[in-house]
Amino acid sequence: MGFEQLAELKKQLAAARAEAAPAAKPVAKSGAKPARKPSPPRRATPAPKPAAEARPAADAKPVDPVVKSIGRLQKRFPNAFPKNPAPKLPLKVGIFEDLVVHAKDLSLSEAELRDAIKTWCRGSRYWKCLVEGAARVDLTGGEAGKVTAQEAAGAQRLQAHRAGRGAAKAAASPADASASASASASASTAAASVPSVDEPAQAAQAAAAPQAGPESQPQAASPDTPAAESTTPPVAPSAAASA
Numbered sequence: 356m357g358f359e360q361l362a363e364l365k366k367q368l369a370a371a372r373a374e375a376a377p378a379a380k381p382v383a384k385s386g387a388k389p390a391r392k393p394s395p396p397r398r399a400t401p402a403p404k405p406a407a408e409a410r411p412a413a414d415a416k417p418v419d420p421v422v423k424s425i426g427r428l429q430k431r432f433p434n435a436f437p438k439n440p441a442p443k444l445p446l447k448v449g450i451f452e453d454l455v456v457h458a459k460d461l462s463l464s465e466a467e468l469r470d471a472i473k474t475w476c477r478g479s480r481y482w483k484c485l486v487e488g489a490a491r492v493d494l495t496g497g498e499a500g501k502v503t504a505q506e507a508a509g510a511q512r513l514q515a516h517r518a519g520r521g522a523a524k525a526a527a528s529p530a531d532a533s534a535s536a537s538a539s540a541s542a543s544t545a546a547a548s549v550p551s552v553d554e555p556a557q558a559a560q561a562a563a564a565p566q567a568g569p570e571s572q573p574q575a576a577s578p579d580t581p582a583a584e585s586t587t588p589p590v591a592p593s594a595a596a597s598a
Contacts, residue, residue, distance in 0.1 A: 434496025485510035
């Protein structure tokens with residue numbers, strides 16, 4: 356075989372290799388692992404609620420029903436029932452009858468409305484607004500009358516009475532404390548001076564016990580010795596009669 360034939364054979368082999376190479380690549384790709392499907396997004400887990408929101412505190416005090424009723428009045432009629440710290444306003448005389456009309460909307464009975472009005476109109480915050488000539492307001496906040504001098508004087512008397520009671524209680528507290536302290540000290544002193552219960556009994560036993568001695572021992576009675584006569588003197592007739 357000559358050089359020309361060998362060269363031709365090499366060309367044929369190279370051409371065969373070139374043709375076989377592209378066909379081998381898809382086979383390698385087909386043997387590869389399939390791509391993974393994208394995983395669905397995970398749902399976000401809700402954050403745990405705080406313990407305070409999950410259950411109410413065990414020591415929470417119940418709300419007064421009157422406070423709830425006043426809260427509904429403040430929400431429905433804010434111009435007539437302002438919230439603290441805003442000053443209260445003198446209410447219209449007969450405003451209770453106006454509230455009874457809205458009792459159904461407020462989900463309150465007449466008794467609950469009456470208690471709410473009584474509580475609202477009692478206290479220093481309301482008495483301070485009752486100044487002579489001050490305008491009274493209705494449920495909408497509009498003017499509905501004036502505060503008279505007699506009404507203003509009555510409010511001042513109520514304020515003075517409450518202030519006097521508060522001062523009396525403040526003054527009575529230290530006095531009660533000192534009185535209780537002195538009473539306890541006196542009781543402890545008296546208890547220390549009282550003798551023990553056993554001391555009088557021991558003293559009585561010591562006084563009643565005869566002294567030991569030859570004279571104190573009883574002698575045997577002799578059959579010849581007559582019985583001892585009574586040493587008690589006879590009672591005189593006159594004395595017996597007078598007795």
